[in-house]
Amino acid sequence: MGGKLRHWAWSAALSATALLTIAGCGGTPDVQVAPTGAPSVGTSAAPTAVPTSEPAGVAPASATPVCDRIPAGPATAPAGAVTVDPAVVGDLVTKTVNSPPHTTFWLRPGTHRLGSGAFDQVVPKDGDVYVGAPGAVLDGQNVNQTAFGGSAADVSIRYLTVQHFAAPQDEGVVNHDSADGWVIEHTTVQDNSGAGLMAGAREQVRSSCLRRNGQYGMNAYKGDGALTGLVLQGDEITGNNTGDWERRQPDCGCSGGVKFWAVNGADITGNWVHDNRGTGLWADTNNNDFLIEDNVIENNDGAALIYEASYNAVIRYNTIRRNELVEGRTAAAGGDDFPYGTVYLSESGGEPRIKARTTRIDIYGNVLTDNWSGITLWENADRFCNSPANTSSGDCTLLVPDLKTCAQPAIAHAPLYSDCRWKTQRVDIHDNRFVQSGSTAGCAGLCGRMAVLSNYGSYPDWSPYKGDPVAQAITFDQQNRWYDNTYSGPWSFVAHDQGVVLNTGQWQAAPYRQDTGSTFAPKAGG
Template sequence: MIRIKWGEALKRRQLVVAVALAVGTLTVPTGQPAPAAAAAERTPGGWYAQLPTELRVCDGDGWNGGPSVAPDGSVVVPAGDNTGFNFGQTGQTYWFAPGVHTLGTGEYSTVTPGSGSSYLGAPGAVLDGMNANKYAFAGPATDVRIAYLEIRNFGRGLDNNNEGVINHNASNDWLMEFLYAHHNDGAAVFLGSLNTIRDSCLKDNGQYGVSMYDDQVEGDSAIKGIVVDNNEIVGNNQDDWETREPGCGCTGGVKFWDVKGATVTANYVHDNLSVGLWADTNNIDFLFDSNWIEHNQSVGIWYEISYNATMSRNVFKRNGWVSGNQNLGSPSPAIYISESGGDARLQHSITGSPNLDIRNNLFEDNFSGVSIYENANRFCNANGNTSKTYCTPFVSPTVIPPPYDFDYLDPINATHPCYTSIANEPYRSDCRWHSRDVKVFSNEFRFDQAKVPCAGTYCGAQALIATGADNLPWMPYTVSGIQQDVMFNNGNSFHDNAYFGDWRFARGWGDTISWNTWRAAPYNQDAGSTLDGASGPPPIANALDVDTATLEGSLGKWSPWFGCTLERVADAAHSGGYGLRVALTGASFGVSLANWPGFTANPGGKRVSLWARQGTSPGVTTATLSVRWFNADQVLLATDVVPITGLTPNWQEFTAQLTAPSTAATVFLELTGGGGATGNTLLLDDLVVADQQ
């Protein structure tokens, strides 16, 4: 369905090509661009230097560009009260004469289109709902075009919550273009399958500029193949629904729901009173390209329990300032990836990648950068699944059968395999959404703390984190396990980015670490990246290997020396899933590494730390960690002592600032203690010998 004139089509194509050429190639590559190409896309003075005039749709007058006289054969709609006008002919063109058009005072008075028809406005044509009519265009018709109209004041206050004004029924094959839709309640525009909204100003609407919802088709997405292109989306959520319904997740410039295949390009999304672009629940195969996303009160792009997206060549500036300060316990990033990622089993024809790729974007002075997050309690049948009857796209049927009580802990009355078989594959994997295969590369991240109203620990942060609670005895997941997956096992990576400013990095529960620690083992993030133009090898974040430090994969290099036995056990974990238990067989004990003369080390300042607690009480109260430094010839240079005193049944961190000798090549550890008794246990975890930052 294309009824645009050839002159308009040429102008439209020239605009798209010009924008694409300004930011780089029109082709969406399937892999990482060459470094030179990536740098060229970020060159100052081009797309990233200044907002293109073409994106300031609301400053233009495009909606007044319709035909000044009625097209041949069209039906003329006179200005004034159009109550009872027959808008339902099929295959017809309707021409709205200049002036204000109304539809009477009936709540459900609306334009009900005929299939295959067009509704065009003359310059100055306005369709006004007078805050009396709920919907401007509604009904099941397909193949409809609406263009060159100002559409305003539809909705009856808060009655339009979660409803759409234009294409209220989310019908298929609609083209909506050159519209000025403003001060409508609910969403100005609803999208159905094969819908396009473009070249329009969507401003100051009560809930959304654009949204969509359709009843889910079992085993498939409800809405397919939508295009949101070259719109200005500004000032939406005027009715402040997040305050009226706390936690509703029901606001934004655009809210996508259950869509398979979306192209979101060259939009100016700014100053919305919530999220800019929000894809929530089983959205698949999205391209966000060449958008300018600025000064939205909350997240710039939020991709939530959804899969397979490419976010490329976008500009993010000053997003999340309000929400970042309102909720200090959670990041308010420019891009929020929440239980989302890539999966090759799902459609990715539009994205060009089976991953979730975030590449060649500019981030400047947002509250934080990119957050990759997973809630351990968010899976199909859990109380953390805010989508209630929705399950992941891998589970069939995708609608969980009754009962829908998500507060009880005993799932014995449910028959869905996400209840009955969740401990077994494939349900263990496919009954939850995962943050995985998220690749963040070839981006430019700028952050000036003097310009951003910072508060809390997440301001100016990148994040790979997971939270939740181990409060459902039947669930096969743990918070620590999900944290390990998000950080180490799910293929999430930052690399080849350019950072400018005072950045920090969050892991685990959200505790922040430095640039050097983030890049070093065991995290190994941002390989090939630079900070303020500098690269080079980072300082050693831990001389010990991962298993010796954290016990997650094995006993590491630990060996019993005398008076004890050693065991790697789950109930000895300070973080992660495992720790080291020292079980005494006498009054005194000794533990040492089994790799004399130890791990590779370098000279200079060191921070040594470990966590310890009594495994039995009363028990061991005092121990000593001896840190021995050797040169390359395995000659002992010095021994430093870290006292471990006042041990209790609670975890405590013991630290020391040391200096390795100038010719140090290795470090060797020994732990000794006395005053205990046979059967006493001492628990150890998270041992670090690191370069001082």
């Protein structure tokens, strides 16, 4: 997993030759209802006013980083716990093997080692609990590939530092096999290769530090597609992708702070996601029902958030600042003026037929400051089930069980004409504050942009989406709406295709009719 060709590679096929026709924008926001089995954090009514300052989030500039304030574990062994001695190499492995399920292990202060082999690892039993004493470190010596693996459910890891493990590409150090129900709390996972964590269903990662891992802080992927009810709460996710995977494997789409794949139900709340090489949070292919709330997402080389080929999300009350500047400048220096958004929705939208707490993608109450572009809604006309241009190769939408049915002649007619596409639709962007202060150098007028666009369909030969029908649909017919936002500083707008760049008046006027009720202060700070 994770080695999917990045969809941006297809943006070079964009055309500026499509002819626009007038159509209306419709739709109203839906009431958000949490379904049975949804994660515990609910949704609330939309704000009545645009925020006048950044949401408090988890990490204002003056705060002590989460990674520097992980509390110490218990100084004495919990009642009934098995004590693990750092002086005995492999003591944790041996005692786990020899203990029954639901055992608590207390790792004494010091550096614990698992053994000298690449595959030496801890394989917990159901309900096992691992608790670190003050200063307890589990060190992989840059030899062991995995710290904790196996299929045991409901394992807990607390107050422990896990470092220097040599996980291969797309594999993880903690919960290597994506077992279900794990709780990772007050734990530091750092300086490993691969992913610091993998995820299983109902996994909770709380008040933990995921930093300087070689590929991802966390890779949320479970091969059987049953990854539900994921929680990331109050974590610091920073400095990941030290291996610079997008340079080593160009356009692999296999790096960043956290990558999500086919996750159904996730609460990502109160985290500080910053200074990762690449994207901060990236949901890629058939994710659904995300709540992304009260996070501070800043200084990531790539986008703050990519929501790609996925469905139904609430994105609210986040502070998003100074993202995408490295990758945006690199693209611009190479002559690429595509509007890469710091919040980038690629073939993603609301779908009422897929159960979630909302039937839209609802983006509100956020403050975006000094990023490379704002929010981009993009839909690749050549990307659909069974197309060679589908970068999620082998996958189809959640509406079509067999991608092979997406072929001529059936794909040219309902329902497959619609259902074989991941569509950017039913997106509401409202009551947000978008700021360009002028402090971002090297933008060449490309930082303050919003966009809703597609390319000119041309591939493959049998595609029923050739020409501009997808550009027409995403711009006019799929209920994508900006309204009641506040803008500060210089902003422009890209609509329909990359060649159509609009000023504020054109954006608000027919045929686009966007940002009704919004206010604009062209001078920074206005």
